[in-house]
Amino acid sequence: TQLLEQSPQFLSIQEGENLTVYCNSSSVFSSLQWYRQEPGEGPVLLVTVVTGGEVKKLKRLTFQFGDARKDSSLHITAAQPGDTGLYLCAGEGRDDYKLSFGAGTTVTVRA
């Protein structure tokens, strides 16, 4: 099982500030996904990145997949209270049907 480490574990910022969440591993992944989860609900997919060096933008969210496909980052610009949640990264192994999940980053955006 590939290990994904997310940092920081917790992040609390004021509305309007920027934030970055990191997802790192020593393993290479075929693809990497970012999810956001609210309490009591299932994770909701935000993005899937497949190509090393790929950058995807989703409104105020920017996702980057490392050139070596071992790490990824999620950057939120001008955070809003609606961005509050648990952000999870997950990597797909090369030879199986499984995802390895990071432990998550809990983001709180204060109004």
Place this chain on the structure above:
Amino acid sequence: SQTIHQWPATLVQPVGSPLSLECTVEGTSNPNLYWYRQAAGRGLQLLFYSVGIGQISSEVPQNLSASRPQDRQFILSSKKLLLSDSGFYLCAWSDGGTADTQYFGPGTRLTVL
């Protein structure tokens, strides 16, 4: 479009009682199906996955079992629950494509007393 259902949404069971959680997927055929358990506010632990009817792979030895009696139905069971089985259980599906994105159900909160 595809949808995934889980029930029940919440469950409170005594220690030693049996368990059956159900997950069904609509709008796709021959999906890969997954059961995860999540500790409060943390990442997901893969329990079981299935690539077809009757095919179950177990990731973690434990007090639970899974079955896939139909193509789009995945069941998580236990004969005797333990306190440590409490948690948030999530079912997910994927189509097994190159980028194996998984889509999650709403989850079941299980409390064992």
